[in-house]
Amino acid sequence: MNNANAMTWKHLLMLLLAVGGSTLLISQAPANDEANFPMPAGKAYVDECGSCHTAYAPGMLPARAWRKMMAELADHFGEDASLSEPRRMEITQALELLASDGSQATLRMRRINATIPASAAPQRISETGYFRFIHDEVRPSIWKRKQIGTLANCIACHPRANDGRYGEREIRIPQN
Amino acid sequence: MIKQILMLALLSSSAHAESPQRILDSLVAQAGPASAARGEKLYRGKFSGGKTADSCTACHTDNAKAVGRHVRTSKAIDPLAPVAQKDRFTDPEKVEKWFRRNCNDVLGRACSPQEKADFTAYMISLK
Numbered sequence: 001m002n003n004a005n006a007m008t009w010k011h012l013l014m015l016l017l018a019v020g021g022s023t024l025l026i027s028q029a030p031a032n033d034e035a036n037f038p039m040p041a042g043k044a045y046v047d048e049c050g051s052c053h054t055a056y057a058p059g060m061l062p063a064r065a066w067r068k069m070m071a072e073l074a075d076h077f078g079e080d081a082s083l084s085e086p087r088r089m090e091i092t093q094a095l096e097l098l099a100s101d102g103s104q105a106t107l108r109m110r111r112i113n114a115t116i117p118a119s120a121a122p123q124r125i126s127e128t129g130y131f132r133f134i135h136d137e138v139r140p141s142i143w144k145r146k147q148i149g150t151l152a153n154c155i156a157c158h159p160r161a162n163d164g165r166y167g168e169r170e171i172r173i174p175q176n
Numbered sequence: 177m178i179k180q181i182l183m184l185a186l187l188s189s190s191a192h193a194e195s196p197q198r199i200l201d202s203l204v205a206q207a208g209p210a211s212a213a214r215g216e217k218l219y220r221g222k223f224s225g226g227k228t229a230d231s232c233t234a235c236h237t238d239n240a241k242a243v244g245r246h247v248r249t250s251k252a253i254d255p256l257a258p259v260a261q262k263d264r265f266t267d268p269e270k271v272e273k274w275f276r277r278n279c280n281d282v283l284g285r286a287c288s289p290q291e292k293a294d295f296t297a298y299m300i301s302l303k
Contacts, residue, residue, distance in 0.1 A: 053249040077248065079228050080280050149250025156250065
C-alpha cells in the first residue's frame with residue numbers, strides 16, 4: 001500500500017515536471033508564425049544591398065547561390081551593382097554564415113533549403129519552392145498593385161523585412 | 177586595442193557628414209562653376225545608353241522632392257532633394273557611389289565632374 005502510494009506520488013511529480021517543462025519550452029520558443037531570420041551585423045548589408053531592393057534575409061538561399069550572386073555583381077539582373085573588394089568579401093561572408101544551409105540555420109531556413117535542389121543555385125528567392133508555397137494565397141491582382149509591383153519587393157508587405165522579420169502578424173498589404 | 181581605436185577613428189572620420197553645399201563646393205573645384213539649370217536638364221533628360229532606365233526620373237519621378245520607386249524592383253526610394261530628405265548629399269562616398277552606378281544605369285557611361293556639379297547644384301536649389 002505504501003509502495004503503491006509512493007509510486008503514485010513519483011508519477012504525479014514526473015507528470016508535473018513534464019507538463020511544466022513543456023510549458024516552459026513552448027512559452028520560450030518563438031511562435032512559429034514569427035518567421036524571424038538572422039541578419040548580418042552592421043550596416044553594410046542593408047546600405048549596399050538594401051538601397052535598390054529589400055535586404056533579403058540570407059537564410060532564404062543556400063551559400064552557393066549567394067556566392068554565385070556576389071561573384072557576378074557587375075551584371076546583377078542587368079544592373080551594375082559592383083562593390084569594392086573589401087565590401088564584397090565582407091558581405092559574401094555574412095551571407096554564407098547565415099545562409100539556408102549554414103550551420104546556424106533555423107528550422108524554417110532548413111525547410112526552405114529542402115525545397116532547393118542540391119544542384120541548383122537559384123538567384124531569385126521567388127523561384128524557390130518554399131516561397132511559392134508560402135505565398136500561394138496571394139492573388140495575382142495583389143502582386144500587381146503599384147506599391148508592390150514585383151515579387152522582389154518583400155518590404156512592401158513585410159515592413160520589417162530589412163530586420164529579417166516576416167511574421168504573419170506584421171504583414172501589411174498595401175491597398176493600391 | 178590601439179589598432180582598433182585607430183581603425184574606429186579612421187572609419188568615423190571617413191563617414192563624417194558634410195553639408196550638401198560642401199559637397200557641391202568640392203565638385204565645383206574639379207569642374208568649374210555649376211549650373212542648376214543644366215542640372216535640371218540632366219535630371220529630366222531622356223537617354224538611351226543605360227540598361228536599367230532611360231532617365232533619372234524613371235525611378236526618382238518628375239519631382240525630386242517626392243518618394244521614388246525603383247523601376248525594376250518597385251522598392252520605394254527616399255526623395256533625392258536634400259530639402260525633402262535631410263541625409264541626401266551629406267556623405268561624399270555615397271554621392272560618388274551613386275553617380276558611378278546611376279550614370280552607368282541611365283547614360284551607359286560615367287558622368288563628368290561638370291555633370292555631377294550641375295546635378296548637385298540642381299538638387300540643392302530645390303526648396
